[in-house]
Amino acid sequence: MGWEEPTDEALTRTVYTPFLADAVALLQHTRRAWPPLRARLSVFGGLDDPMVDPESLHEWSAGTTADTRVHRFPGGHHYLRTQVAEVVDRLTGDLLAAYRSPAPDR
Secondary structure, X not given: OOOOOOOOHHHHHHHHHHHHHHHHHHHHOOOOOOOOEOOOEEEEEXXXXXXXXXXXXXXXXXXXXXXXXXXEEOOOOOHHHOOHHHHHHHHHHHHHXXXXXXXXXX
């Protein structure tokens, strides 16, 4: 992605600082094996995302004993910028479905 010295203080506070904090957290992360959740998962992604293969989104199902719903939307890694209403609609539908019919304990 490249790096340029930030020249805008507001931009530094709102973009660069959180980005660097995430990078440090990622570098310090140690993966642990946790038991799967007993909750449904809703997974969202962009169809043209160059960073996350849309076909790999189903792999999140390994993290739960319940159902996983995968939703793909037009766009790349930042698909949400142009798909807010659609994502909110799907998420709301998934939340209502989970509320009305909770995942069974397995």
